[in-house]
Amino acid sequence: MNEPIRPEAEAKAQKERQKENMPLPWDSGEAVAPAPDTARRLPGEEQDAGVMQEIKVRVHRQLLERLNLSNIDALDKAQVVEEIRKVVHDLLAREATPLNYDEREDLVTQILDEIFGLGPIEPLLQDPTISDILVNTHRRVFIERNGRLEKTDVRFKDDRHLLQIIDRIVSAVGRRIDDSSPMVDARLADGSRVNAIIPPLALDGPHLSIRKFKKDVLSAPDLLRTQTLTPAMLELCQGIVKSRLNVLISGGTGAGKTTLLNMLSESIPAYERIVTIEDSAELQLRQPHVVRLETRTANVEGAGEVSQRHLLINALRMRPDRIIMGEVRGAEAVDMLQAMNTGHDGSLTTLHANNARDALARLETMISMAGLNLPEKGMRQQIASAINVLIQVERLSDGQRKIATISEITGMEGDIITMQDVFVYEREGVDEGGNVIGRFRATGIRPRFTDRMLAYGIKLPVSLFSNIDA
Ligand SMILES: Nc1ncnc2c1ncn2[C@@H]1O[C@H](COP(=O)(O)OP(=O)(O)O)[C@@H](O)[C@H]1O
Numbered sequence: 001m002n003e004p005i006r007p008e009a010e011a012k013a014q015k016e017r018q019k020e021n022m023p024l025p026w027d028s029g030e031a032v033a034p035a036p037d038t039a040r041r042l043p044g045e046e047q048d049a050g051v052m053q054e055i056k057v058r059v060h061r062q063l064l065e066r067l068n069l070s071n072i073d074a075l076d077k078a079q080v081v082e083e084i085r086k087v088v089h090d091l092l093a094r095e096a097t098p099l100n101y102d103e104r105e106d107l108v109t110q111i112l113d114e115i116f117g118l119g120p121i122e123p124l125l126q127d128p129t130i131s132d133i134l135v136n137t138h139r140r141v142f143i144e145r146n147g148r149l150e151k152t153d154v155r156f157k158d159d160r161h162l163l164q165i166i167d168r169i170v171s172a173v174g175r176r177i178d179d180s181s182p183m184v185d186a187r188l189a190d191g192s193r194v195n196a197i198i199p200p201l202a203l204d205g206p207h208l209s210i211r212k213f214k215k216d217v218l219s220a221p222d223l224l225r226t227q228t229l230t231p232a233m234l235e236l237c238q239g240i241v242k243s244r245l246n247v248l249i250s251g252g253t254g255a256g257k258t259t260l261l262n263m264l265s266e267s268i269p270a271y272e273r274i275v276t277i278e279d280s281a282e283l284q285l286r287q288p289h290v291v292r293l294e295t296r297t298a299n300v301e302g303a304g305e306v307s308q309r310h311l312l313i314n315a316l317r318m319r320p321d322r323i324i325m326g327e328v329r330g331a332e333a334v335d336m337l338q339a340m341n342t343g344h345d346g347s348l349t350t351l352h353a354n355n356a357r358d359a360l361a362r363l364e365t366m367i368s369m370a371g372l373n374l375p376e377k378g379m380r381q382q383i384a385s386a387i388n389v390l391i392q393v394e395r396l397s398d399g400q401r402k403i404a405t406i407s408e409i410t411g412m413e414g415d416i417i418t419m420q421d422v423f424v425y426e427r428e429g430v431d432e433g434g435n436v437i438g439r440f441r442a443t444g445i446r447p448r449f450t451d452r453m454l455a456y457g458i459k460l461p462v463s464l465f466s467n468i469d470a
């Protein structure tokens, strides 16, 4: 943060350097210093990271001289890996620096990651406990684990090395990144979402953000275990979905909106035809009858964009029983509300907002983006009649995810949308370890939509809503 912004001349020189195509992507071309005399190393002592890096550069270079890897994609991978492993071990045996077995194996893995994977961040990609990988120039790599950001000691050799890995990702999906298009969204083969932004837009160097694709999404038992909600709240949520109420989930980034949307969707009966619309496919529904739609961004010439709005209009012609929109962000909110109001009940969506009131205000803003020039009251009526339930999710300071409120939208009073909370999470304090302490509470209000639930044969016990600890 407190690093000076690189002067323009240096930025230019940097760009020039990026353009050059060095034989070894992660080698800046600087002369490699001779390996320091490490014979004095005590037994069991680990090699210095700098020394290891130098050996890696040298051995990788020798490997490329020894093996022709240009047609590597056409070869049998297991065989190539075996061959590379043999050659690298052979080359390492000739190194003056003594390495123990673990260090040699480590280098072999790192070199294989350079050739086949995403270099130094490959182990992070393989680690299922990591949800996000954030690379801020070659010097800093952060990860998110269990909702908390941590700094790692992973580094790229230099920005050229990082740029090379970014290039590998984006060229695999037919995109490019350079001065003329310095930011790109892409996706890895495993479904992980990637954003890359480079100078001149990113002032300090290339940045790479990876939101990893969750192979096993959290389902109801997991959310109970993490105390995101209580069994009573879960029962209510399941009833809400089964009785085809329209639900809006709101929360901040990473609060768990998509996770909750996915969990709620589990309660949709298997015989229904579900159409999902997303900017970036994340939902993983287990029902047999699901149509998954995903938007497309414009190409370099600015053509070919297919927005959520387009997809929603198309979805309405596909005879859906339910429409699930991953997240409303703009004008498509109008069409979503209209669909909810005209017979496509049981629809689910999410929105980015910090509290329930704010969520409604955000919806209004989105409606005005559609340019229909609806009066304020008209917009609010549209919202109040479309949405039945608003669920607010929160990420607490310690990383815990909580359902902060489950509220019923009851209608309008004058110009104001009325709603009532059915369940709330009350924060009580923080313990010595920084963990938030709090409890869920039923407000004592029995929502009006329980009548509708009854019509669907869902009878919730009255005690579920009584004003006790939920
Ligand atoms: N209830 C939860 N308990 C623990 N981790 C959660 C919970 N909900 C979400 N997460 C984790 O938080 C991250 C972000 O969740 P996601 O649902 O994508 O958030 P959002 O859609 O609000 O941005 C994911 O790694 C997810 O596994």
Ligand SMILES: [Mg+2]
Residues within 6 Å of the ligand: 257, 258, 259, 327
């Ligand atoms: Mg999301």
